[in-house]
Amino acid sequence: LSYNMSINSFATKVISPLIMGNVVIVKPSKKTPLTISSLVYMLAYSGVVNGAIEVINGDGKVVGQALAMHPDINLISFVGSTANGIRVISEASKNMTKTLLDLSGNNSFILCSDGDVDLAVEETIKGRFYNAGQLNNSNKVFYVHTSIKKLYLDKLLKRIDELKIGIPNELDTDFGCLINNKRAEIALKQINNLVNEGAVIEIGGKRLEAYIEPTVLTNISPNMAITYNLDILGPVVPIIEYQDINSVIEVVNKSVYGKGISIFTKDLSIAFKLANLIEVGNVVINGSTNNAITLNDNEDWKYSGLGKKGIMSSLEECSQIKNITLYDVLK
Numbered sequence: 001l002s003y004n005m006s007i008n009s010f011a012t013k014v015i016s017p018l019i020m021g022n023v024v025i026v027k028p029s030k031k032t033p034l035t036i037s038s039l040v041y042m043l044a045y046s047g048v049v050n051g052a053i054e055v056i057n058g059d060g061k062v063v064g065q066a067l068a069m070h071p072d073i074n075l076i077s078f079v080g081s082t083a084n085g086i087r088v089i090s091e092a093s094k095n096m097t098k099t100l101l102d103l104s105g106n107n108s109f110i111l112c113s114d115g116d117v118d119l120a121v122e123e124t125i126k127g128r129f130y131n132a133g134q135l136n137n138s139n140k141v142f143y144v145h146t147s148i149k150k151l152y153l154d155k156l157l158k159r160i161d162e163l164k165i166g167i168p169n170e171l172d173t174d175f176g177c178l179i180n181n182k183r184a185e186i187a188l189k190q191i192n193n194l195v196n197e198g199a200v201i202e203i204g205g206k207r208l209e210a211y212i213e214p215t216v217l218t219n220i221s222p223n224m225a226i227t228y229n230l231d232i233l234g235p236v237v238p239i240i241e242y243q244d245i246n247s248v249i250e251v252v253n254k255s256v257y258g259k260g261i262s263i264f265t266k267d268l269s270i271a272f273k274l275a276n277l278i279e280v281g282n283v284v285i286n287g288s289t290n291n292a293i294t295l296n297d298n299e300d301w302k303y304s305g306l307g308k309k310g311i312m313s314s315l316e317e318c319s320q321i322k323n324i325t326l327y328d329v330l331k
Contacts, residue, residue, distance in 0.1 A: 003029035016314035100307035104231040105259030109139035115264035127288020133235040187234030258301025260289040
């Protein structure tokens with residue numbers, strides 16, 4: 001399980017196989033082992049059969065690889081980066097082990113000319129800065145129509161100035177640090193790479209140990225890596241100004257990822273046109289992709305994942321079909 005949103009990952013990846021009568025081995029991220037261990041203890045304390053769920057801690061390259069290549073594992077459900085997901089499925093394929101992958105994404109946020117700017121700003125805050133931006137399902141590329149770009153940017157910068165920075169477990173905190181210094185270093189390097197490509201920092205862009213300032217970048221070109229294969233797990237809003245919505249569709253569809261998109265417009269015909277033409281598994285109209293209803297059946301596309309998710313789909317993925325045919329038995 002990934003370190004970001006580990007409780008959510010546990011709920012969506014562990015409960016379904018237990019319901020279907022499977023024995024589950026949980027391998028948490030070494031960055032957040034205590035959360036998962038506590039949840040497993042709670043299940044055992046609540047009456048889950050002894051031995052039905054176990055926790056194995058350790059480095060993913062050692063313990064995770066050993067699990068992925070073990071011939072007695074019948075199903076692997078992995079949450080993490082696309083690079084690590086490819087390693088997992090490569091090892092699992094040697095035993096023909098069924099594999100479900102929930103991987104990286106760079107979900108687009110499309111604000112049309114008639115979109116509600118105030119709503120879009122609030123959903124930007126929720127969709128990008130929640131958990132300090134450390135969500136695979138967050139919006140990470142922001143396409144804003146030329147006619148309202150200045151208004152959106154002014155309101156967004158003002159709203160960011162109002163955020164309370166602090167410790168995440170304090171109720172009035174709006175924004176906290178990243179998981180560790182290394183992750184913050186990576187995020188800052190990604191910001192600087194975009195600046196070197198021509199991006200302009202409107203606010204933020206600085207790091208203090210594990211803390212990265214909420215950062216807004218403009219002058220983003222559709223040719224930059226952020227539109228194609230860059231997944232920034234940090235509080236960064238790269239804004240691309242556009243005039244023709246068809247050009248946005250073309251750019252978004254070139255991305256190697258296909259988790260989801262957000263569309264802000266009052267015209268539902270435009271919203272459904274974009275929803276049908278853009279190559280992603282989840283679409284949220286007038287909300288951030290963090291609002292996607294993960295209980296519904298859904299599927300990540302391209303390099304963002306493999307396998308179906310949701311209540312019924314997850315149960316089906318955690319079972320096998322056996323067909324018994326009775327032939328010439330009634331005499």
